[in-house]
Amino acid sequence: MIRLVGINKTFGKQQVLRDLNLTIPTGQTTVIIGRSGGGKSVLLKHIMGLLRPDSGEIWIDDEEINRLNQRDLYRVRRRFGMLFQEGALFDSMSVGENVAFPIREHKKLPFAEIEKLVSEKLALVGLPGIEAKMPSELSGGMRKRAALARAMALDPDILLFDEPTTGLDPILTASIDHLIIETQKRFQMTCVVISHDIQSVFRIAHNIVMLYEGRIIEGGPPEVFRQSSNKIIQDFLEGRFENSA
Amino acid sequence: MFLSRIFFLIGRRTLHFLSELGGILILFFQSMAWTFIPPFRLRILFKQMEFIGVKSLFIVVLTGVFTGMVLALQSYHGFKMFGGESLMGGIVALSLAREMGPVLTALMVNARAGSAIAAELGTMRVTEQIDALQMMAINPVQFLVVPRIWAGVLMLPLLTIINIFVGIIGGYFVAVVLLGINSGVYLNKTINMMEMSDLMQGIVKSIFFGLILTLIGCYKGYHTSGGAEGVGRATTEAVVISSVCILIGTYVLTSLLF
Numbered sequence: 001m002i003r004l005v006g007i008n009k010t011f012g013k014q015q016v017l018r019d020l021n022l023t024i025p026t027g028q029t030t031v032i033i034g035r036s037g038g039g040k041s042v043l044l045k046h047i048m049g050l051l052r053p054d055s056g057e058i059w060i061d062d063e064e065i066n067r068l069n070q071r072d073l074y075r076v077r078r079r080f081g082m083l084f085q086e087g088a089l090f091d092s093m094s095v096g097e098n099v100a101f102p103i104r105e106h107k108k109l110p111f112a113e114i115e116k117l118v119s120e121k122l123a124l125v126g127l128p129g130i131e132a133k134m135p136s137e138l139s140g141g142m143r144k145r146a147a148l149a150r151a152m153a154l155d156p157d158i159l160l161f162d163e164p165t166t167g168l169d170p171i172l173t174a175s176i177d178h179l180i181i182e183t184q185k186r187f188q189m190t191c192v193v194i195s196h197d198i199q200s201v202f203r204i205a206h207n208i209v210m211l212y213e214g215r216i217i218e219g220g221p222p223e224v225f226r227q228s229s230n231k232i233i234q235d236f237l238e239g240r241f242e243n244s245a
Numbered sequence: 246m247f248l249s250r251i252f253f254l255i256g257r258r259t260l261h262f263l264s265e266l267g268g269i270l271i272l273f274f275q276s277m278a279w280t281f282i283p284p285f286r287l288r289i290l291f292k293q294m295e296f297i298g299v300k301s302l303f304i305v306v307l308t309g310v311f312t313g314m315v316l317a318l319q320s321y322h323g324f325k326m327f328g329g330e331s332l333m334g335g336i337v338a339l340s341l342a343r344e345m346g347p348v349l350t351a352l353m354v355n356a357r358a359g360s361a362i363a364a365e366l367g368t369m370r371v372t373e374q375i376d377a378l379q380m381m382a383i384n385p386v387q388f389l390v391v392p393r394i395w396a397g398v399l400m401l402p403l404l405t406i407i408n409i410f411v412g413i414i415g416g417y418f419v420a421v422v423l424l425g426i427n428s429g430v431y432l433n434k435t436i437n438m439m440e441m442s443d444l445m446q447g448i449v450k451s452i453f454f455g456l457i458l459t460l461i462g463c464y465k466g467y468h469t470s471g472g473a474e475g476v477g478r479a480t481t482e483a484v485v486i487s488s489v490c491i492l493i494g495t496y497v498l499t500s501l502l503f
Binding site: 045048050075080081082084085089090091101105106154 | 379
């Protein structure tokens with residue numbers, strides 16, 4: 001279980017997160033929605049330990065990650081996989097090298113076994129046999145799939161997605177959604193997804209939470225969330241201009 | 246009002262300068278600490294040595310030859326006024342070994358490799374590749390900064406020695422072949438006037454310059470923000486700041502150490 005307790009974060013004069021409390025249940029997909037620039041990515045970076053809060057606690061199971069030294073933080077991070085918005089594949093490496101990279105860094109496996117694992121991971125995301133291609137040769141959707149293969153290379157139990165469907169056409173969006181649902185189901189992972197795409201959110205989420213002005217203002221299963229009487233949420237879901245981005 | 250505005254601007258600039266200097270020093274100490282923590286990334290180090298060293302060879306040789314040639318040409322006209330042409334070999338060699346060799350080599354490598362380091366790391370920062378490294382529990386300073394800094398520190402002295410050597414050959418060519426100075430006299434003065442300590446002066450400076458240009462390139466790239474524009478800004482700042490530091494550094498080192 002991931003728990004954020006009383007998180008505050010300020011950049012310069014702008015307070016991005018205000019006394020934020022959030023519980024992310026294990027083995028489910030939790031989607032965080034909210035306005036652009038509302039602090040969703042900042043929130044995700046806190047969960048990963050890439051940013052430290054000004055105050056508050058972040059618990060990954062029974063470990064408060066801000067109290068960990070670097071070695072222990074890295075041990076906790078090995079439990080995470082992260083799909084960045086643009087994939088963040090290393091452009092100096094081929095796709096195969098990208099997927100093999102975390103395995104080579106953290107597991108002492110023979111070359112042939114690493115190659116086999118890479119092929120498996122790429123097949124899992126529907127991209128078999130593209131090991132030799134460079135990231136620049138891939139389309140946006142393929143890049144995200146390859147990045148997902150890399151994120152899953154160490155068999156993480158928590159997968160984080162930063163706007164996985166942004167910039168993709170509806171068919172590719174549906175295919176990435178399908179991939180998230182299948183991966184979560186198959187490996188019983190805890191998935192945390194940031195998304196703007198309302199259709200996609202309702203397809204993949206077990207829980208939806210809304211971040212507004214640095215706080216979680218509503219959270220619950222999709223059917224409950226859809227029925228919310230909160231005007232901000234209804235405006236956001238229906239894309240009404242007054243209160244949404 | 247006007248005075249307070251001036252103080253405000255000076256204060257802001259000073260704070261910015263101190264914060265940048267602090268950031269660079271922190272990165273330096275982090276790099277030194279991570280140097281001795283396994284895994285030792287020798288493959289990346291050799292790759293960076295090839296990039297900073299081997300691939301800068303052509304431009305360093307070219308700069309060296311022409312620096313030596315122009316030094317010989319300029320000094321010839323000066324020495325001719327009082328019949329001191331025989332000193333040319335020594336003067337060209339001394340100028341190259343103590344000052345021109347290390348400074349020009351560092352400026353050329355800075356323009357080529359320092360800018361590339363800032364641009365590469367800057368691009369990795371804005372495309373979240375550095376965050377991705379951290380997410381994979383890999384320390385980006387150890388993975389990206391340490392090999393680059395050591396490659397700079399190791400390769401700059403070698404490039405500087407090559408630059409000085411080809412500079413002396415360039416000077417010899419102009420003096421002996423084009424200007425008709427006696428070959429024996431030229432070489433004799435070169436060997437007699439240039440001592441090992443002069444060469445050491447150049448080497449010590451080049452080690453310092455290698456550290457400066459890679460450290461600042463890495464710092465600027467590592468802390469890039471603001472997309473493609475930010476990468477451009479980081480690259481320019483890295484080259485300008487490193488160049489200024491090299492020019493100030495050569496004076497400071499000369500006056501402090503020698």
